[in-house]
Amino acid sequence: MTDETLARLQFATTAGFHWLFVMLTLGLAPLIAVMHTRHALRGTPLLERMTRFWGQIYVVNYVLGIVTGLVMEFQFGLAWSGLAEYAGNVFGAPLALETIVAFFAESTFLGMWIFGWGKLPKAVHVTLIWLVTLTAYASAYWIMVANGFLQHPVGHEVRGGVAYLTDFGAMLTNPNAINALVHAATAALMTGGVFVAGVSSYHFLKRTAEREFFRASLRLGLFVATPAAFVALYYGFVQIPTLVDTQPMKAATLRGHIDDLGSLRVEDVQAQLAQRFGAGDYRPPTWIATAFDVMQDVGYLIFLLIVVALVLLYRDWYLRFRPAAYLMLVAVPLPFVAALGGWLLREVGRQPWAVYGELTTAAARSPVGSMAASLVLFCGVFLALGVADVALIVRYARRGPAETDLGGSPGDGQAERPTASLAL
Amino acid sequence: MTLGLVWPALLGLLLAGYFVLAGLDYGVQMLTPRLGRDDRERRALLNAFGPFFLGNEVWLVAASGVLFGAFPFLEGRLLSGMYFLFTAILAGIVVGNAAVQLRSRHRGAAARRLWDGLIFLGGLVPAVGWGLVAGRILAGVPLDARNAFSLGPADLLDPFVLLCGATTAAVFLAHGAAFLAWRTDGEPGARAARAGRRGLLVAAAAAAAVLVTGSLSSARHALVHPWPAFVAGAALVIALLAGAALLRAGRTGPALAATSCAAALPVVALGAGLRPFALVSSSAPGTGLRLADAMAEASTLRLLAGFAAVMVPLMLLAQVWNWWMFRDRTGRTPTYL
Numbered sequence: 001m002t003d004e005t006l007a008r009l010q011f012a013t014t015a016g017f018h019w020l021f022v023m024l025t026l027g028l029a030p031l032i033a034v035m036h037t038r039h040a041l042r043g044t045p046l047l048e049r050m051t052r053f054w055g056q057i058y059v060v061n062y063v064l065g066i067v068t069g070l071v072m073e074f075q076f077g078l079a080w081s082g083l084a085e086y087a088g089n090v091f092g093a094p095l096a097l098e099t100i101v102a103f104f105a106e107s108t109f110l111g112m113w114i115f116g117w118g119k120l121p122k123a124v125h126v127t128l129i130w131l132v133t134l135t136a137y138a139s140a141y142w143i144m145v146a147n148g149f150l151q152h153p154v155g156h157e158v159r160g161g162v163a164y165l166t167d168f169g170a171m172l173t174n175p176n177a178i179n180a181l182v183h184a185a186t187a188a189l190m191t192g193g194v195f196v197a198g199v200s201s202y203h204f205l206k207r208t209a210e211r212e213f214f215r216a217s218l219r220l221g222l223f224v225a226t227p228a229a230f231v232a233l234y235y236g237f238v239q240i241p242t243l244v245d246t247q248p249m250k251a252a253t254l255r256g257h258i259d260d261l262g263s264l265r266v267e268d269v270q271a272q273l274a275q276r277f278g279a280g281d282y283r284p285p286t287w288i289a290t291a292f293d294v295m296q297d298v299g300y301l302i303f304l305l306i307v308v309a310l311v312l313l314y315r316d317w318y319l320r321f322r323p324a325a326y327l328m329l330v331a332v333p334l335p336f337v338a339a340l341g342g343w344l345l346r347e348v349g350r351q352p353w354a355v356y357g358e359l360t361t362a363a364a365r366s367p368v369g370s371m372a373a374s375l376v377l378f379c380g381v382f383l384a385l386g387v388a389d390v391a392l393i394v395r396y397a398r399r400g401p402a403e404t405d406l407g408g409s410p411g412d413g414q415a416e417r418p419t420a421s422l423a424l
Numbered sequence: 425m426t427l428g429l430v431w432p433a434l435l436g437l438l439l440a441g442y443f444v445l446a447g448l449d450y451g452v453q454m455l456t457p458r459l460g461r462d463d464r465e466r467r468a469l470l471n472a473f474g475p476f477f478l479g480n481e482v483w484l485v486a487a488s489g490v491l492f493g494a495f496p497f498l499e500g501r502l503l504s505g506m507y508f509l510f511t512a513i514l515a516g517i518v519v520g521n522a523a524v525q526l527r528s529r530h531r532g533a534a535a536r537r538l539w540d541g542l543i544f545l546g547g548l549v550p551a552v553g554w555g556l557v558a559g560r561i562l563a564g565v566p567l568d569a570r571n572a573f574s575l576g577p578a579d580l581l582d583p584f585v586l587l588c589g590a591t592t593a594a595v596f597l598a599h600g601a602a603f604l605a606w607r608t609d610g611e612p613g614a615r616a617a618r619a620g621r622r623g624l625l626v627a628a629a630a631a632a633a634v635l636v637t638g639s640l641s642s643a644r645h646a647l648v649h650p651w652p653a654f655v656a657g658a659a660l661v662i663a664l665l666a667g668a669a670l671l672r673a674g675r676t677g678p679a680l681a682a683t684s685c686a687a688a689l690p691v692v693a694l695g696a697g698l699r700p701f702a703l704v705s706s707s708a709p710g711t712g713l714r715l716a717d718a719m720a721e722a723s724t725l726r727l728l729a730g731f732a733a734v735m736v737p738l739m740l741l742a743q744v745w746n747w748w749m750f751r752d753r754t755g756r757t758p759t760y761l
Contacts, residue, residue, distance in 0.1 A: 063525045066478070067518040073488045074514055078507055081500025081572075088496020089721045093728055096493020100735045103489075104482045108742045111478035112749065117758050120749060165724045366504035368574060374511045381515055385522045392529050405529065407758060 003370050004362055007079045010375045014075055016343065017382045018068035021389075023339050025065045026140060026185060027192020028058040029133040031220060033126075040126045050217060052117070052408070053401040054196065055129075057393055059114055064389045066107060068382060073099065079371060080354065082364035087163045087355055090156045091149055094171065098142035106135035117407030140188075141181055148177025151346070152246040153355050163358070175242050180346070183235035186228040187299075187342070191335035193225025194302060197309065198332035199397045201325035204318075210400050215319065222310050229303045236299070236342075247356060249273065249282055250349040257289050281352070288349040295341030302334050427725045431494040432715055434732060436695050438490055440688040442483035443554070444599075447592075447687040449473055449480050451600015453520055453547025454593075455619060457540045459604070465612050466540065467528060470761040472607040475750040477761070479743055481521055486739070493728055498702045498718035505565060505573040506557060509580070513553035520546015528761055551596040552589040556580055558690050559588025562638070562653065562697055564646030564706030571703065571713040584637045591630040592690065595664070598623030599683040602667060606676035607753055617671050624668035624683070631661045645709045653697030660689040 001009075032055050039047035073095070076083055083091060112120070113128040120128070148171075149155075155170035156163045165171075200214035200221065208214075240258055244251045251258070252266045266283060273282040305327055312318040318325070350356055354364035396403065452473055460466030473480070491499045503510050519542050527539035563584050565573045580586065601620030605613055635657045644650045667682035698704060704712035719725060750757055 060526070060529060063522050066481075067521050070481070070485060070521070071514050071518060073485055073492075074503060074510065077488075077492065077499040077503030078510060079504070081504040084492065084496040084500035088492070088499070089724045092493040092496045092499075092720060093724055096489040096728060097731055097735075099482075099486045099489025100732065100739060104486045104739050105742055107482040107485075108479035108739075108746055111475050112746050114478075114760055115475035115750060115758055119757060124749075164721055165727070168727055366500065366507070367572065368504050368507045374508070377511065377515055381518055385518070388526060389522070392526065396529075405760065407760075 004365055006371045006375050007365050008361065010079060010371050010378060011075050012347075013375070013379050013382060014068055014071050015347075016340070017064065017386060018072055019339065019343055020336055021061055021064040021068065021386075022140075023188045023191045023336060024061045024195060025058065026136055026188035027190070027195065028054060028061070029129070029136050029192075030189065031192055031196060031224060032058055033129045033133045034220065036126050036129050040122045046213060046216065049401045049404075050213060052404050052406045053213075053396075054217070055113075056404045056406040057199075057396050059110070059406060060389060060392050060396065062110065064382075064386055067385065069103065071378065073103075079366050079368070080364045081366040083354055083359065086161070086359045086364070087149070087153075087156075090153075090163045090165045090171070091146060091355075093165065093168070094142045094146040094149070098139055098146070102135045102139035102142060106132055106139060109135065114406065137185060140185055144177045144181040144184070145171055145174065147346075148174040148180065150353075150355055151180075151350060152176035152242075153358055158358070163355075176239075176246060179235055179239045179242060183232055183239065184339075184342075186232040186235065187335065187339060189228035190225045190232055190302065190306075191339070193221040193223075193228060194306065194328070194331055194335055196221030197225065197306070198329045201328040202398065203400060204325045205322065205329065208400055211319070213401055215316070218318070219313060222306055222313065225306050226310050229299070229306060233299055233303060236296070247350065250284060250288070250345075253284055253286060253349065254289050254292055257292055277357075284349045284351045288345050291341040291344040291348070293341075295338045295345060298334050298338040298341065302331060302338065305331050427722060427729060428716060428719070430729060431490070431719060431725060432695065434736065435487060435490050435495065436691055438483055438487040440691040442487055443691060444684045444687045445476070445480035445483055447551070447596040448600045448603040448684075449477060449524075450520075450547040450551040451596040451598065452604060453524065453543045453600070454551065454597050455600055455604065455616065457544050459601075459612055459615050459619060461612075463533070463536060467759060467761065468608060469604060469612055469616075470524060470527070470543075471757065471759050472604055474759075474761045475757060476746060477524060479746055481517070484517075494720055494725060495702065495715075495718045496720050498713065498715075501572050501713065502703065506560065506575050508577060509553060509556060509560075509575070513550050513557070516546050516549025516553065518546075520550070524761060547596075547600075548593065551593040555589035555592030555690075556585055558592065558694060559585035559634075561694060561703065562588070562647060563641070564704045564709075564712075566707055567703060567705040567712060571717075573703075582641075584634065584641045587630060587634045587637055588690075591627060591634050594623060594627035594630050595660075595683070595686050595690075598627045598664070598667065599680075599687050602671060602676065602680045602683040605671060606680045609753060617674075617676065620679070620683075621668050621671050624664050624671065627686070628661050628664040628668070631657060631664060635661070646704050646706050647697045648701060648704060648710065649697050649699060653693045656689050656693035656696055660686050660693070663689065 032051060035047055035051040035054065039051055109128050109131045113132060116125045116128060152174060154174050155165060155167035157166050197218050200218040203210055203214045240260060244261065244264060248264055249269045251261060252264045252269045255261055270282055274280060309318060309324055309328055312321060312324050352360050354361045452469060456466050456469045460469050523539045523542035523546055527536055527543060530536055563582060567573050598620050601616045601623050604616035605620055608616065635654060638644060647653055663682050663686040667679045667686065670679035670682055700715055701712040702715045702718045
């Protein structure tokens with residue numbers, strides 16, 4: 001493998017892990033904020049237990065989100081210093097704002113929320129989870145503004161081989177950022193809703209005692225996931241005309257998979273780009289079309305499943321019709337599969353460009369030689385922590401609300417059960 | 425004030441905040457396996473920083489954001505130049521951060537012991553690593569014509585740089601001990617105070633050794649302003665000794681204030697010693713990458729300054745609010761970690 005491939009793999013590993021865990025973070029946060037608010041308004045124990053149970057899963061999931069996010073902030077400087085040399089005046093601004101406007105506040109408030117149970121006034125405590133939710137989505141916005149610049153660089157001019165910011169407003173309203181943000185954010189909401197519905201279905205199938213608890217959870221999950229899935233699908237299509245305009249090569253590679261391409265063909269775009277930027281291969285790998293198909297087909301499948309499930313909520317048919325619960329449980333991983341497909345399409349489909357039409361990925365790389373050792377290190381660390389984290393999420397999900405640690409203070413480790421330590 | 429002052433000051437503030445706050449995390453992480461005799465005690469020690477832990481760590485995120493946004497022409501050179509060192513620090517932080525949060529999610533003793541080892545490692549690696557980074561920057565880096573550089577592990581085998589690494593490790597350890605002595609009651613708190621006194625004396629000796637080797641070695645020639653850096657280093661030694669005396673007197677709050685100053689002083693030494701440079705050359709003294717050349721263009725800086733003027737006070741307010749809400753000693757805060 002070339003050094004460039006290794007560097008790209010390292011970035012993809014970090015970003016990919018981050019993306020999968022962040023999907024659930026973004027998806028669960030608003031649901032938990034709604035549960036917590038309803039609890040604060042009505043004061044029912046059921047709603048408090050729901051907040052703590054789903055909040056516990058959220059907090060464990062967040063661990064991987066924050067550690068991979070931390071590494072993400074450094075990946076550009078470590079492995080892609082050419083990006084800062086070329087576009088530092090422009091591309092650094094949204095990333096800086098993401099850290100000081102969003103990431104910093106999100107973590108501070110989440111720490112307070114975790115430890116605020118039985119300690120902070122209810123109104124303050126609920127405000128904190130809404131602040132966590134708000135800053136999480138603000139973070140997503142700034143990241144998409146930065147990513148949108150890489151996809152479709154706007155709001156700048158190039159003098160002497162260096163980019164200068166000329167129109168920040170254009171960056172903030174870049175259609176390639178905004179439409180993708182709506183698409184990704186609603187897909188994340190759908191992920192959270194399907195996750196909650198799927199875990200609830202597991203408890204129906206197991207006939208656990210928490211029927212009312214998971215019935216309420218299921219309803220909330222489906223009420224959020226259904227409209228979210230619809231908007232996510234819609235905003236998938238909204239992006240196609242922008243794609244044809246701003247990234248004709250990526251669009252042309254999808255010929256046969258999307259409509260409205262007109263006369264756009266890979267060979268023609270390749271000839272145009274070669275004429276404009278000099279000899280070279282400007283075609284992304286053809287398998288991004290497969291990634292597109294996976295995203296789209298899995299997306300339709302999820303939409304179908306949740307609409308059927310929503311209909312079955314009528315008179316609690318869902319709780320008596322076990323195949324529905326099985327299907328919903330199996331559906332839990334599907335949004336992540338679709339999200340991976342969409343991410344690969346967006347990022348691999350941009351190749352060979354780091355900044356589309358301006359800076360190639362090869363030119364953006366840091367002069368640090370082989371990254372094989374650090375790639376193995378980061379892969380190993382993320383994989384081990386990711387497996388441990390997912391195992392914990394599965395365990396909390398299966399054991400149900402009685403075994404939640406969050407806000408419980410279960411006797412400060414007194415309630416040790418030395419047996420069955422890691423058993424799921 | 426001009427942008428040329430505001431942005432270095434903000435970067436310095438965020439880095440100093442990171443060293444003070446995450447420094448105490450790393451110290452507590454290194455101390456927990458030793459000071460906590462059983463699982464209950466270890467949990468009590470970890471929950472001492474519980475409500476602040478996530479907020480402490482993100483000062484690094486904010487510093488990295490400002491580094492990229494305001495100093496884009498330093499960020500890439502610095503991080504890629506010390507590639508393997510930053511990789512190790514990041515991996516250490518990742519492992520330690522996850523271990524702190526996941527440790528008590530497992531109920532079994534064996535799983536918790538494994539996480540305890542990773543908690544220790546995740547404190548030690550960044551604590552040593554940041555000292556090595558600071559030491560190497562103070563002693564200069566082999567800049568080329570483009571003001572870029574690339575270090576290998578051998579470039580760290582310098583007495584001054586290694587002593588800097590040992591110093592930050594000892595300072596953070598003692599700082600964490602002072603924090604535990606201040607925040608926890610009972611026997612673990614008393615053990616932390618004793619460990620803190622010993623740690624502070626070791627840290628003071630290490631810092632004094634840094635001053636001696638610094639004045640004898642190449643670091644003095646690479647630095648533009650060796651004297652201000654020396655004064656910051658001397659203040660570090662004094663702060664550490666004052667912290668030890670205060671801990672002996674049982675005044676844990678002032679002792680924590682003294683160790684907090686000590687944790688922040690390396691940032692002051694860097695700023696005072698290197699100004700007006702961000703990186704100095706180890707081979708050609710008096711040359712390097714100027715801060716002014718490392719910064720983004722004025723219009724970008726002005727734009728970011730507008731956001732920062734609103735957001736940074738809010739950020740600081742949120743952190744102050746956090747410390748105020750959870751100012752009680754442990755025992756009255758829920759146990760989660």
